[in-house]
Structure formats: structure tokens, C-alpha cells
Amino acid sequence: MTSYALVNISHSASNKIKVCPACGQASFLGRRKYCSPACRQRLLDKLAVLTGLLQALRVRYATFSFTPNTLVLNMVIWGYGPVYTFLWERSLNRKPSEDLMDMTEILGREWWREHNERNSRHQACLHIMERARTGIVGREQVRPLSTQSPKVNQRHLTVLAISRSQIAGKNAKASVKAAFRRQAMRHHPDLDGSHEVFLKVHSAYQELMEWVKHPVMTRKTGLPGKWTYNGRRWIPPLTGMRLAPGQPG
Ligand SMILES: [Zn+2]
Numbered sequence: 001m002t003s004y005a006l007v008n009i010s011h012s013a014s015n016k017i018k019v020c021p022a023c024g025q026a027s028f029l030g031r032r033k034y035c036s037p038a039c040r041q042r043l044l045d046k047l048a049v050l051t052g053l054l055q056a057l058r059v060r061y062a063t064f065s066f067t068p069n070t071l072v073l074n075m076v077i078w079g080y081g082p083v084y085t086f087l088w089e090r091s092l093n094r095k096p097s098e099d100l101m102d103m104t105e106i107l108g109r110e111w112w113r114e115h116n117e118r119n120s121r122h123q124a125c126l127h128i129m130e131r132a133r134t135g136i137v138g139r140e141q142v143r144p145l146s147t148q149s150p151k152v153n154q155r156h157l158t159v160l161a162i163s164r165s166q167i168a169g170k171n172a173k174a175s176v177k178a179a180f181r182r183q184a185m186r187h188h189p190d191l192d193g194s195h196e197v198f199l200k201v202h203s204a205y206q207e208l209m210e211w212v213k214h215p216v217m218t219r220k221t222g223l224p225g226k227w228t229y230n231g232r233r234w235i236p237p238l239t240g241m242r243l244a245p246g247q248p249g
Pocket residue numbers: 020021022023024025034035036039040
């Protein structure tokens with residue numbers, strides 16, 4: 001199945017079809033994020049090669065994403081300056097990782113040729129950056145964001161019909177209690193509710209009250225729909241890639 005299939009699939013009712021953020025193929029992934037560990041590794045290996053070029057170019061932050069037709073590499077250099085964007089046309093029937101390898105090799109060769117001819121790192125960098133476009137995205141769209149969210153089992157939140165932001169809020173205790181009262185009323189066995197569901201509601205309530213007493217947060221870094229380079233390593237997209245043409249990536 002090619003990534004073009006997503007155009008049709010995105011209109012289907014199933015939400016189990018996801019796009020692998022490493023190869024862009026749409027398939028039934030269930031709870032998995034990638035189509036296989038090998039697929040993820042294949043892209044990470046090529047991103048590691050790209051990192052060498054980014055270091056030569058003195059890049060502070062970068063993002064990498066792709067559509068069926070184009071690779072998109074945004075780069076911010078240390079200090080001030082615009083976002084440099086490379087839009088690289090993809091080849092037919094090749095994986096994004098293969099196209100990325102081509103792009104990295106071609107740009108890398110150009111960098112070295114210019115470096116050897118002029119005997120200047122700076123001139124080599126300027127030469128490469130002249131090929132990029134500027135003004136397509138702002139710096140804030142390239143820098144990876146760090147967000148915190150409560151480390152709780154999603155199942156408990158679903159059972160009590162309460163959101164992650166509610167339990168992280170100021171009135172967390174009251175919110176959990178109110179949510180419990182609502183669901184307990186609905187599912188109480190004395191009111192023709194299911195005993196089994198009521199037990200789940202009660203257990204979710206206990207778990208969430210325990211969390212409110214001793215909150216633990218998880219930190220997530222990155223950007224939705226894009227791989228992000230933070231100056232040291234590549235971070236996977238926070239949420240899935242959207243590859244249908246016309247959708248922002
Ligand atoms: Zn894949």
C-alpha cells in the first residue's frame with residue numbers, strides 16, 4: 001500500500017488506520033506507532049547521517065517531515081536569522097528514508113566541494129543555505145516544545161469521563177469527586193446500573209484520587225507531525241503525520 005492510499009482512507013470511519021511516521025504508509029497499526037521497529041530504525045539511521053550535515057551547517061534546531069511528493073527540512077542556525085527550508089522532490093516508489101539519504105549525500109558533497117575550493121567552512125555553509133528558501137515558516141515552528149501531562153492510565157479518565165487537563169487543574173480533587181458522583185449515579189446497581197461498570201467507576205475514582213494526592217507528570221518534547229532535531233538528537237513526531245495533500249504537515 002502506498003502513502004497515496006491515505007487520501008481515500010482518511011475519509012473512512014475507522015480510526016485504527018494510522019500513518020507510520022517513518023515511512024508514511026497508511027495501515028492498520030492498532031496501538032502501534034510505527035509499522036515495524038526496523039522501519040523506525042531505517043529512518044533514524046538516515047537522520048543520524050543528516051545530523052552530520054546539520055552540525056557542519058551549525059544548525060541549532062531542525063524539523064523533518066514529508067508528503068507523498070516532497071521532503072521538508074526546516075533549519076534554524078545558532079544565533080539570529082530566518083528559518084531555512086529545503087523542499088526536496090521525492091522519487092517515485094522510494095521510501096522517505098531513501099530520498100532523505102539522497103538529499104543528505106548531494107548536499108553533503110556540495111558542502112565539501114565548496115569547502116575544499118574556498119578553504120572556508122563559512123563559505124561552504126553560505127553556499128548550501130543559498131539553495132534553501134526563507135520566510136516559509138517561523139522559528140517557533142521549528143523549535144521542539146516541551147509539555148507536561150499527568151501520568152495516569154487513560155482508561156481511568158475514560159471511565160470517569162474526565163480530561164487530563166481537569167485532573168491537572170487547580171480544582172482537581174473537586175473535579176474527580178464530581179465526575180465520580182455523575183458516573184456513580186448513572187451506573188449504581190441500585191438504580192438499575194451494571195455492577196461490573198460500577199466497580200470500574202469506583203476503582204477509577206480511587207486511582208485518580210490517589211494521583212491527585214501524589215501527582216506525577218510525564219514530560220513530552222517535540223512537535224506534532226514533524227521529526228525535530230534539538231541540537232543533539234532527533235525526536236519523533238508527538239502525534240501522527242498527516243500525509244493527505246492539502247493538509248498542513
Ligand atoms: Zn513504516
